[in-house]
Amino acid sequence: MLKVEKIEVRYSGVPVIHDVSFHVNGGELVSIVGANGSGKTTLLKTVAGTLHPEKGSIEFENEDISRSSTVNIVRKGITYVPEERRIFGPLSVEENLKLGAYIVDDREEIEKNLDYVYGLFPILKTRRKQLGETLSGGEQQMLAIGRGLMSSPKLLMLDEPSLGLMPKLVDEMLEAVATLKGEGITILLVEQKVREALEMADRGYVLQTGRTIYKGTGEELLETDIVKKAFLGL
Amino acid sequence: MEMLLSTLISALQMGMLFALVALGLAIIFGVMNIVNFAHGEFLMVGMYTAFLTATIFSIEPLLTLPIAAMVGFLLGIASYYMLVRYLLKGPMIAQLLGTFGLMIFLRYLAMCIFGPDYETLEHGLLIGKSIKLGAVVLSYPRLGTAVLSMLAFGIIYWMMDYTRLGKALKATALDVEAAGYMGIDTERMRGLAWGLGGATVGIAGALLINFYYVFPTIGILFCMIAFATVALGGFGSIKGAFIAGLIMGMIIDLGGTYIGPQYKFALVYLTFFLVVVIRPKGLFGW
Ligand SMILES: Nc1ncnc2c1ncn2[C@@H]1O[C@H](COP(=O)(O)OP(=O)(O)OP(=O)(O)O)[C@@H](O)[C@H]1O
Ligand SMILES: [Mg+2]
Numbered sequence: 001m002l003k004v005e006k007i008e009v010r011y012s013g014v015p016v017i018h019d020v021s022f023h024v025n026g027g028e029l030v031s032i033v034g035a036n037g038s039g040k041t042t043l044l045k046t047v048a049g050t051l052h053p054e055k056g057s058i059e060f061e062n063e064d065i066s067r068s069s070t071v072n073i074v075r076k077g078i079t080y081v082p083e084e085r086r087i088f089g090p091l092s093v094e095e096n097l098k099l100g101a102y103i104v105d106d107r108e109e110i111e112k113n114l115d116y117v118y119g120l121f122p123i124l125k126t127r128r129k130q131l132g133e134t135l136s137g138g139e140q141q142m143l144a145i146g147r148g149l150m151s152s153p154k155l156l157m158l159d160e161p162s163l164g165l166m167p168k169l170v171d172e173m174l175e176a177v178a179t180l181k182g183e184g185i186t187i188l189l190v191e192q193k194v195r196e197a198l199e200m201a202d203r204g205y206v207l208q209t210g211r212t213i214y215k216g217t218g219e220e221l222l223e224t225d226i227v228k229k230a231f232l233g234l
Numbered sequence: 235m236e237m238l239l240s241t242l243i244s245a246l247q248m249g250m251l252f253a254l255v256a257l258g259l260a261i262i263f264g265v266m267n268i269v270n271f272a273h274g275e276f277l278m279v280g281m282y283t284a285f286l287t288a289t290i291f292s293i294e295p296l297l298t299l300p301i302a303a304m305v306g307f308l309l310g311i312a313s314y315y316m317l318v319r320y321l322l323k324g325p326m327i328a329q330l331l332g333t334f335g336l337m338i339f340l341r342y343l344a345m346c347i348f349g350p351d352y353e354t355l356e357h358g359l360l361i362g363k364s365i366k367l368g369a370v371v372l373s374y375p376r377l378g379t380a381v382l383s384m385l386a387f388g389i390i391y392w393m394m395d396y397t398r399l400g401k402a403l404k405a406t407a408l409d410v411e412a413a414g415y416m417g418i419d420t421e422r423m424r425g426l427a428w429g430l431g432g433a434t435v436g437i438a439g440a441l442l443i444n445f446y447y448v449f450p451t452i453g454i455l456f457c458m459i460a461f462a463t464v465a466l467g468g469f470g471s472i473k474g475a476f477i478a479g480l481i482m483g484m485i486i487d488l489g490g491t492y493i494g495p496q497y498k499f500a501l502v503y504l505t506f507f508l509v510v511v512i513r514p515k516g517l518f519g520w
């Protein structure tokens with residue numbers, strides 16, 4: 001479904017991602033793990049069209065999207081749920097969700113997706129009139145994910161959904177991600193909770209200073225020395 | 235007592251026009267965080283558009299409103315796509331000086347074309363008419379201007395809250411990057427903000443000629459009032475622009491009447507200053 005081939009990404013001339021390749025098949029959950037600053041967010045933003053690769057190609061459903069704008073990429077069915085959540089603070093929960101469905105013209109589909117998100121995160125339904133900025137961190141994360149689902153994406157990219165949450169909420173959040181996977185949504189997940197992220201994943205990639213140093217199934221990666229030492233403290 | 239009542243009514247009427255003038259400035263600032271120094275000149279262009287259309291084709295001045303709105307819209311769009319878009323890539327100072335340059339350009343272009351004379355409309359549905367209600371005299375041009383300003387303001391306000399386009403503009407104003415992730419074409423929203431800013435102030439200009447002179451440097455006066463209004467209301471806040479417009483009307487008219495006409499603009503600056511010092515984000519700022 002998504003095929004990233006040997007991309008290099010730079011910030012003002014300085015390469016941050018070097019020669020990275022990975023792919024995501026339809027229905028898969030693929031996790032990308034790596035230390036802080038290894039380039040995970042940069043990678044997702046490049047797929048989302050906020051950044052463009054200097055070299056290499058990005059294909060989505062066999063179409064080159066490496067030069068496409070974010071708008072066109074969203075329209076093609078990829079949504080990015082950013083690390084900082086970036087919900088619209090002064091707007092209500094429901095307004096935030098409806099903005100997530102901005103590209104959807106069919107009202108019935110919007111209602112259906114709204115019901116779906118409220119089913120997945122019931123707390124959002126009880127707070128639907130509340131302003132985004134008054135939600136707790138965990139609720140804001142649910143809202144960010146819910147908003148990302150509102151456009152019925154083919155590929156959902158989640159950037160550290162458990163960031164800054166207390167342990168109980170981390171589990172809940174990752175369970176929600178597992179539920180989404182169970183329902184057949186294709187997910188590209190970036191997570192700092194390495195063990196959980198790899199256990200859930202069909203496949204994964206380990207990123208280090210902008211290069212993929214390992215790839216494999218979740219179980220395979222959990223057995224590698226680097227993952228054991230660097231991330232699991234074994 | 236009667237004087238107070240007339241002054242209050244006049245203040246409210248002017249306030250509604252000030253609100254409409256400030257609206258465009260607030261929209262542009264809200265969506266892009268850029269202060270359009272040429273905003274007063276956009277008003278001037280709206281005034282000349284309406285004045286010339288009405289005099290050359292001998293048509294009713296009120297019928298020139300859509301034309302002034304259209305010209306304002308195009309002026310805003312052109313400013314964005316031909317100038318502001320490039321300024322955004324430069325440093326902060328380029329953004330400040332850029333629209334300042336546009337202001338100077340438009341002002342002296344008008345000076346070249348029209349000369350420094352004051353022009354005024356002589357005929358029109360509202361012009362020169364008034365109605366007496368008890369002791370209070372209501373002038374038609376001001377009354378009509380107030381009503382139509384409020385109508386135009388209301389339409390934009392409604393659009394922002396209840397249409398898909400308005401929501402997209404709001405989202406872009408709140409967080410461009412996040413709006414992009416929603417699939418909103420933020421570049422188009424920015425152009426549109428300039429178009430709307432130009433159109434609303436164009437309408438304000440076409441209303442203003444019903445009771446005010448038009449001349450090439452009129453922009454300075456209204457630009458300062460609009461800046462003070464937007465600062466008071468809160469940069470980017472539409473509701474704030476409305477309420478602050480009414481307050482500005484009060485300050486100018488009540489101050490002019492009870493303190494002395496020579497002080498009315500000093501009072502505007504004083505308000506501006508106090509807002510910046512005491513509550514920099516304004517009454518309704520984010
Ligand atoms: N806007 C930017 N300009 C310049 N350099 C940047 C920018 N954003 C990120 N970088 C650099 O690029 C590298 C990768 O950053 P990135 O945010 O992609 O890492 P990450 O893996 O997501 O880290 P984290 O786990 O902390 O979120 C870092 O060295 C960072 O300093
Ligand atoms: Mg990151």
